[in-house]
Amino acid sequence: AQSVTQPDIHITVSEGASLELRCNYSYGATPYLFWYVQSPGQGLQLLLKYFSGDTLVQGIKGFEAEFKRSQSSFNLRKPSVHWSDAAEYFCAVGGSGGSYIPTFGRGTSLIVHP
Amino acid sequence: DVKVTQSSRYLVKRTGEKVFLECVQDMDHENMFWYRQDPGLGLRLIYFSYDVKMKEKGDIPEGYSVSREKKERFSLILESASTNQTSMYLCASSLSGGTMYNEQFFGPGTRLTVL
Numbered sequence: 001a002q003s004v005t006q007p008d009i010h011i012t013v014s015e016g017a018s019l020e021l022r023c024n025y026s027y028g029a030t031p032y033l034f035w036y037v038q039s040p041g042q043g044l045q046l047l048l049k050y051f052s053g054d055t056l057v058q059g060i061k062g063f064e065a066e067f068k069r070s071q072s073s074f075n076l077r078k079p080s081v082h083w084s085d086a087a088e089y090f091c092a093v094g095g096s097g098g099s100y101i102p103t104f105g106r107g108t109s110l111i112v113h114p
Numbered sequence: 115d116v117k118v119t120q121s122s123r124y125l126v127k128r129t130g131e132k133v134f135l136e137c138v139q140d141m142d143h144e145n146m147f148w149y150r151q152d153p154g155l156g157l158r159l160i161y162f163s164y165d166v167k168m169k170e171k172g173d174i175p176e177g178y179s180v181s182r183e184k185k186e187r188f189s190l191i192l193e194s195a196s197t198n199q200t201s202m203y204l205c206a207s208s209l210s211g212g213t214m215y216n217e218q219f220f221g222p223g224t225r226l227t228v229l
Binding site: 009034036041042043044045046049090094101102104105106107 | 206
Protein backbone atom coordinates (compact mmCIF):
# COMPACT_ATOMS: atom_id res chain seq x y z
CA ALA A 1 0.00 0.00 0.00
CA GLN A 2 1.20 3.49 -0.72
CA SER A 3 1.53 6.09 2.01
CA VAL A 4 2.86 9.57 2.56
CA THR A 5 4.24 11.14 5.72
CA GLN A 6 4.64 14.83 6.25
CA PRO A 7 6.42 14.98 9.61
CA ASP A 8 5.80 18.66 10.28
CA ILE A 9 2.27 19.79 11.06
CA HIS A 10 3.29 23.45 11.26
CA ILE A 11 6.34 25.33 10.02
CA THR A 12 7.05 28.95 10.87
CA VAL A 13 9.54 31.01 8.89
CA SER A 14 10.38 34.65 8.52
CA GLU A 15 9.72 36.39 5.23
CA GLY A 16 12.83 36.15 3.06
CA ALA A 17 14.13 33.03 4.78
CA SER A 18 14.59 29.73 3.00
CA LEU A 19 12.06 26.94 3.31
CA GLU A 20 12.12 23.16 3.23
CA LEU A 21 9.00 21.04 3.74
CA ARG A 22 9.57 17.36 4.26
CA CYS A 23 7.77 14.49 2.58
CA ASN A 24 8.49 10.78 2.89
CA TYR A 25 6.64 8.19 0.90
CA SER A 26 6.20 4.47 0.81
CA TYR A 27 5.50 2.76 -2.48
CA GLY A 28 6.49 -0.57 -3.93
CA ALA A 29 7.14 0.54 -7.48
CA THR A 30 8.26 3.72 -9.18
CA PRO A 31 6.38 6.54 -7.46
CA TYR A 32 4.79 9.51 -9.09
CA LEU A 33 5.05 12.42 -6.67
CA PHE A 34 3.21 15.69 -6.33
CA TRP A 35 3.16 18.80 -4.20
CA TYR A 36 -0.04 20.80 -3.92
CA VAL A 37 -0.71 24.10 -2.19
CA GLN A 38 -3.97 25.21 -0.64
CA SER A 39 -4.47 28.87 0.18
CA PRO A 40 -7.01 29.68 2.89
CA GLY A 41 -10.54 28.89 1.77
CA GLN A 42 -9.40 27.56 -1.60
CA GLY A 43 -9.03 24.24 -3.35
CA LEU A 44 -5.69 22.58 -4.03
CA GLN A 45 -3.36 23.81 -6.75
CA LEU A 46 -0.54 21.73 -8.21
CA LEU A 47 2.91 23.19 -7.49
CA LEU A 48 5.03 20.55 -9.18
CA LYS A 49 5.21 16.88 -10.03
CA TYR A 50 7.82 14.19 -10.58
CA PHE A 51 7.33 11.26 -12.91
CA SER A 52 10.83 10.40 -14.12
CA GLY A 53 14.06 11.94 -15.34
CA ASP A 54 15.83 14.78 -13.57
CA THR A 55 15.36 14.34 -9.84
CA LEU A 56 15.28 18.09 -9.24
CA VAL A 57 11.92 19.41 -10.32
CA GLN A 58 11.00 23.05 -10.80
CA GLY A 59 7.50 24.22 -10.12
CA ILE A 60 5.40 27.34 -10.05
CA LYS A 61 5.85 30.25 -7.64
CA GLY A 62 9.60 29.63 -7.31
CA PHE A 63 9.29 26.22 -5.66
CA GLU A 64 11.41 23.18 -6.38
CA ALA A 65 11.54 19.64 -5.04
CA GLU A 66 14.13 16.91 -5.10
CA PHE A 67 13.35 13.23 -5.44
CA LYS A 68 15.73 11.03 -3.45
CA ARG A 69 14.95 7.38 -4.00
CA SER A 70 17.47 6.16 -1.41
CA GLN A 71 15.72 8.22 1.27
CA SER A 72 12.17 7.79 -0.06
CA SER A 73 11.82 11.54 0.13
CA PHE A 74 10.46 14.35 -2.01
CA ASN A 75 11.16 17.54 -0.08
CA LEU A 76 9.84 20.89 -1.21
CA ARG A 77 12.12 23.93 -1.12
CA LYS A 78 12.05 27.63 -1.77
CA PRO A 79 15.09 29.89 -1.38
CA SER A 80 13.20 32.97 -0.18
CA VAL A 81 9.69 32.85 1.24
CA HIS A 82 7.12 35.57 0.61
CA TRP A 83 4.21 36.39 2.92
CA SER A 84 1.83 35.14 0.21
CA ASP A 85 3.32 31.65 0.54
CA ALA A 86 1.47 31.16 3.83
CA ALA A 87 -0.79 28.19 3.07
CA GLU A 88 -1.28 24.47 3.57
CA TYR A 89 1.04 22.21 1.58
CA PHE A 90 0.23 18.64 0.65
CA CYS A 91 2.54 15.97 -0.68
CA ALA A 92 0.97 13.12 -2.64
CA VAL A 93 2.17 9.86 -4.18
CA GLY A 94 0.52 8.25 -7.17
CA GLY A 95 0.90 4.74 -8.41
CA SER A 96 3.07 3.50 -11.22
CA GLY A 97 1.50 0.13 -10.60
CA GLY A 98 -1.86 1.02 -12.08
CA SER A 99 -3.59 2.96 -9.34
CA TYR A 100 -4.83 6.32 -10.49
CA ILE A 101 -5.73 7.44 -7.01
CA PRO A 102 -3.02 9.46 -5.30
CA THR A 103 -2.49 9.17 -1.58
CA PHE A 104 -2.12 12.47 0.24
CA GLY A 105 -0.14 13.36 3.31
CA ARG A 106 -1.88 15.18 6.14
CA GLY A 107 -0.40 18.48 5.14
CA THR A 108 2.01 21.05 6.55
CA SER A 109 0.75 24.48 7.50
CA LEU A 110 3.23 27.21 6.63
CA ILE A 111 3.19 30.39 8.71
CA VAL A 112 5.21 33.35 7.49
CA HIS A 113 6.28 36.08 9.90
CA PRO A 114 6.98 39.56 8.53
CA ASP B 115 -6.83 25.23 -18.38
CA VAL B 116 -8.79 22.58 -16.61
CA LYS B 117 -11.65 23.99 -14.65
CA VAL B 118 -13.46 22.18 -11.88
CA THR B 119 -16.41 24.01 -10.40
CA GLN B 120 -18.50 23.24 -7.35
CA SER B 121 -22.05 24.43 -7.00
CA SER B 122 -21.64 26.21 -3.68
CA ARG B 123 -18.76 27.68 -1.72
CA TYR B 124 -20.69 27.71 1.55
CA LEU B 125 -23.72 25.70 2.56
CA VAL B 126 -25.67 25.51 5.81
CA LYS B 127 -28.12 22.66 6.32
CA ARG B 128 -30.09 21.17 9.18
CA THR B 129 -29.70 17.70 10.63
CA GLY B 130 -31.70 15.16 8.68
CA GLU B 131 -31.85 17.14 5.46
CA LYS B 132 -30.86 15.59 2.16
CA VAL B 133 -27.90 17.50 0.73
CA PHE B 134 -26.61 17.59 -2.82
CA LEU B 135 -23.12 18.79 -3.69
CA GLU B 136 -22.48 19.22 -7.38
CA CYS B 137 -19.19 19.17 -9.25
CA VAL B 138 -18.58 19.87 -12.92
CA GLN B 139 -15.35 19.61 -14.91
CA ASP B 140 -14.81 20.90 -18.42
CA MET B 141 -11.81 18.89 -19.64
CA ASP B 142 -13.39 15.56 -20.52
CA HIS B 143 -11.67 13.77 -17.64
CA GLU B 144 -12.66 10.18 -17.01
CA ASN B 145 -11.92 10.13 -13.29
CA MET B 146 -13.71 12.21 -10.68
CA PHE B 147 -13.32 12.20 -6.92
CA TRP B 148 -14.96 13.49 -3.76
CA TYR B 149 -12.84 14.18 -0.68
CA ARG B 150 -13.57 15.65 2.68
CA GLN B 151 -10.97 17.70 4.45
CA ASP B 152 -10.80 18.13 8.19
CA PRO B 153 -8.09 19.81 10.28
CA GLY B 154 -5.26 17.42 11.11
CA LEU B 155 -6.71 14.63 8.97
CA GLY B 156 -5.78 15.86 5.51
CA LEU B 157 -7.84 14.69 2.55
CA ARG B 158 -9.92 11.58 2.89
CA LEU B 159 -11.45 9.96 -0.14
CA ILE B 160 -15.21 9.44 0.03
CA TYR B 161 -16.05 8.11 -3.43
CA PHE B 162 -14.58 8.12 -6.88
CA SER B 163 -15.79 7.38 -10.38
CA TYR B 164 -13.78 6.24 -13.37
CA ASP B 165 -16.60 6.39 -15.89
CA VAL B 166 -20.20 7.41 -16.34
CA LYS B 167 -22.50 5.48 -14.03
CA MET B 168 -19.48 3.81 -12.39
CA LYS B 169 -18.53 4.46 -8.80
CA GLU B 170 -16.23 3.02 -6.20
CA LYS B 171 -16.12 3.52 -2.46
CA GLY B 172 -13.20 5.35 -1.01
CA ASP B 173 -11.97 5.29 2.56
CA ILE B 174 -14.99 6.88 4.26
CA PRO B 175 -18.17 6.24 2.21
CA GLU B 176 -20.55 5.78 5.15
CA GLY B 177 -23.38 8.30 5.11
CA TYR B 178 -22.70 9.35 1.53
CA SER B 179 -23.72 8.31 -1.96
CA VAL B 180 -22.77 9.60 -5.40
CA SER B 181 -24.20 9.92 -8.85
CA ARG B 182 -22.50 10.26 -12.20
CA GLU B 183 -25.03 10.40 -15.03
CA LYS B 184 -22.85 12.51 -17.33
CA LYS B 185 -19.12 12.45 -17.80
CA GLU B 186 -18.60 16.04 -16.71
CA ARG B 187 -20.74 15.94 -13.58
CA PHE B 188 -20.25 14.11 -10.30
CA SER B 189 -22.67 14.63 -7.43
CA LEU B 190 -22.18 13.85 -3.76
CA ILE B 191 -25.33 13.14 -1.77
CA LEU B 192 -25.78 13.19 1.96
CA GLU B 193 -28.95 11.18 2.43
CA SER B 194 -29.60 12.48 5.95
CA ALA B 195 -27.11 15.10 7.02
CA SER B 196 -25.59 14.84 10.47
CA THR B 197 -23.47 17.27 12.45
CA ASN B 198 -20.38 15.07 12.05
CA GLN B 199 -20.57 15.70 8.32
CA THR B 200 -19.72 19.35 8.85
CA SER B 201 -16.56 19.70 6.79
CA MET B 202 -14.88 21.06 3.69
CA TYR B 203 -15.73 18.97 0.61
CA LEU B 204 -13.38 18.95 -2.34
CA CYS B 205 -14.07 17.63 -5.80
CA ALA B 206 -11.26 16.64 -8.17
CA SER B 207 -10.85 15.17 -11.63
CA SER B 208 -8.07 13.50 -13.57
CA LEU B 209 -7.41 11.85 -16.89
CA SER B 210 -7.36 8.11 -17.16
CA GLY B 211 -5.21 5.99 -19.44
CA GLY B 212 -2.34 5.15 -17.16
CA THR B 213 -0.50 6.65 -14.29
CA MET B 214 0.94 9.51 -16.29
CA TYR B 215 -2.35 11.15 -15.59
CA ASN B 216 -2.51 10.77 -11.84
CA GLU B 217 -2.40 14.55 -11.56
CA GLN B 218 -5.65 15.77 -10.09
CA PHE B 219 -7.35 19.09 -10.65
CA PHE B 220 -9.38 20.41 -7.75
CA GLY B 221 -12.43 22.58 -7.37
CA PRO B 222 -12.53 25.45 -4.84
CA GLY B 223 -14.34 23.39 -2.24
CA THR B 224 -17.70 23.57 -0.48
CA ARG B 225 -17.70 24.34 3.21
CA LEU B 226 -20.73 22.53 4.60
CA THR B 227 -22.12 23.25 8.04
CA VAL B 228 -24.79 20.97 9.45
CA LEU B 229 -26.72 22.43 12.37
